[in-house]
Amino acid sequence: MKLRARKSVVSTVTASLALVLAGPALSANASAEASSAVTGAALLRFPEFAGLTDSRALQDPLMLQGRLTDVAGKALGGAQVLMAAWPSNDVVAKLPVGGSFSVVPVARTVAGKDGSYQLRSLITPLLASLTGRDGLDVELDVFHGGRHYVYLTQLKSDRGTAWIHDFVRGVDGQASELRSSATNALNLSFDPAHGEGVEDAARRGSHLRTSDKPIPGGPACTHWKNFALTEAWTTAATAVARNNTKASVLFNTGATITTSTGVGIGNGQFAINGSRTRTSGGGVEFESYTAKKGKTIARDFLVEVQHQTLERVCMGDRVGEYRHYYVTNPVELTGGFTDAPSKYPVWNCQLHDGKTTLGHGKVWTENAKAATYERAFKLTPFDGASFTGRAVSGYNEQVKVTFEFAGRHKGQWCGHTKFPLSKGQRVQGFEA
The missing domain is CATH 2.60.40.1120 (Carboxypeptidase-like, regulatory domain)
Structure with missing residues (x-):
C-alpha cells in the first residue's frame, strides 16, 4: 500500500x-x-x-x-x-x-x-x-x-x-x-x-x-554538476507486533531522516563516505497492524527520498589527464510513504533481560535515536553504478511507534529507544 x-x-x-x-x-x-x-x-x-x-x-x-x-x-x-x-x-x-x-x-x-x-x-x-x-x-x-x-x-x-x-x-x-x-x-x-x-x-x-x-x-x-536524480524508498521505522498487540507508526511533518552518502571515482562504484540529514515537509499516519494471538507481524515503514548524483572533473597528475568523481546527496523527502514485510530478524524479549519493560495497556516510543537501518535503500543512478545506503531516524513526536495491548496488564515492549536500550534492535510490542 x-x-x-x-x-x-x-x-x-x-x-x-x-x-x-x-x-x-x-x-x-x-x-x-x-x-x-x-x-x-x-x-x-x-x-x-x-x-x-x-x-x-x-x-x-x-x-x-x-x-x-x-x-x-x-x-x-x-x-x-x-x-x-x-x-x-x-x-x-x-x-x-x-x-x-x-x-x-x-x-x-x-x-x-x-x-x-x-x-x-x-x-x-x-x-x-x-x-x-x-x-x-x-x-x-x-x-x-x-x-x-x-x-x-x-x-x-x-x-x-x-x-x-x-x-x-x-x-x-x-x-x-x-x-x-x-x-x-x-x-x-x-x-x-x-x-x-x-x-x-x-x-x-x-x-x-x-x-x-x-x-x-x-x-x-x-x-x-548535477548528473542524475534518483528516488529511493528508505526505511524510516520498523515495528514488530506479537500476540494480541496492535502497532501504529506516525511519520509527521518535521520528521528527519539521516542517510549515508556515497563517493565513487571513475567507474561509479560507490563507497559509503559520509551522511546528511533531511527534514520532511509532510507526514502520514501509516496503516496499523494487529497481531492475533500467537502470531507475529513485522513491518518496515518507508519514506521516499530523492537523491542527486553529482559529478566533478578533477585535473590528474599529468597535463590533460582528468579524473571523474561522483557523489550521492539526499536532497528531499518527496512525500511518498509505504510499508512492507520487514527484512530485519525478529528477536525474543522477556522481563529482566535488560531490554524489556511493561507496557501498561498502551506505550509509545520516546525521544531517542532509532537503530541504524542497514541496506535501508539502494540507488542505481546510471549504468554500472550502484550504491546501497544506510539510514536512521529519531523516535519522538515526529516519528512515533505506538503499541496497544488487548490485555491492559499483560503488555510488554522492548527495543532500541529511550528505555530500554539494546544495541542494534528495533522496537517490538507483545502480550506476555
Whole structure:
C-alpha cells in the first residue's frame, strides 16, 4: 500500500547563486606563494585554499576535530585537510540535471603526527547564507600518501557563535562513536582502496596550466554538476507486533531522516563516505497492524527520498589527464510513504533481560535515536553504478511507534529507544 501525503512548502532565505558561486580568485602561482602548508596535489586541485590561514594558527570557533587513520588504525600524520561549504540544500535541490555549483573554501589544516586535526572558522555572513534548514553541508578533501579522500557531512550554528556537529555511528561508516555538540568530534578512517591515487606533481617537476582546467575559467576540482536524480524508498521505522498487540507508526511533518552518502571515482562504484540529514515537509499516519494471538507481524515503514548524483572533473597528475568523481546527496523527502514485510530478524524479549519493560495497556516510543537501518535503500543512478545506503531516524513526536495491548496488564515492549536500550534492535510490542 502506497500513500502520498500533501507536502507543505518551506521557504528558506538563501544567498543568490552569484554569491554562492563566488570564491577567492587566486592563480595557482599566487596560491603557492601564499602558503607552504597546501602543497602538491592538494594545491593543484584546490589552489583557492592557499589563501586561508591554517586552523592551527586560529582561535575561531571549532568546526570539527578528531583523528585521521587508515582502516588498519595507522595514523595519517601530515595529512592535508581541506573543508569546503556547499550552497544550501534548498539551492542545490532546485538544480536541474546539468545544473552546477562551486563550493566555497572554509578552512584548512595539516594533521599532526598522530593524525589529529582541527578545523576552525568564524560564522561569517557568507557561511550563514549557505546554511539551510538542515544545516551547512560541507565537504572534506583529505590528501595523504598519494591518495585523495572525499567525505561529506553537516554542521549547524548555535546562535551565531558556535558550530555543532551531530554524528550518528553506523550511517556514514566511520570510526567514531562520539556524538557531542561540545567537542564536535569526527574521527575518520579511510580505506586506500576507496581513495584516488594522485601523485605530487610539484615533486615530479610538472605542473598543470590554467588552460588545462576541465571547466574553462573555473576552479580546479571545486565544481559539481548535477548528473542524475534518483528516488529511493528508505526505511524510516520498523515495528514488530506479537500476540494480541496492535502497532501504529506516525511519520509527521518535521520528521528527519539521516542517510549515508556515497563517493565513487571513475567507474561509479560507490563507497559509503559520509551522511546528511533531511527534514520532511509532510507526514502520514501509516496503516496499523494487529497481531492475533500467537502470531507475529513485522513491518518496515518507508519514506521516499530523492537523491542527486553529482559529478566533478578533477585535473590528474599529468597535463590533460582528468579524473571523474561522483557523489550521492539526499536532497528531499518527496512525500511518498509505504510499508512492507520487514527484512530485519525478529528477536525474543522477556522481563529482566535488560531490554524489556511493561507496557501498561498502551506505550509509545520516546525521544531517542532509532537503530541504524542497514541496506535501508539502494540507488542505481546510471549504468554500472550502484550504491546501497544506510539510514536512521529519531523516535519522538515526529516519528512515533505506538503499541496497544488487548490485555491492559499483560503488555510488554522492548527495543532500541529511550528505555530500554539494546544495541542494534528495533522496537517490538507483545502480550506476555
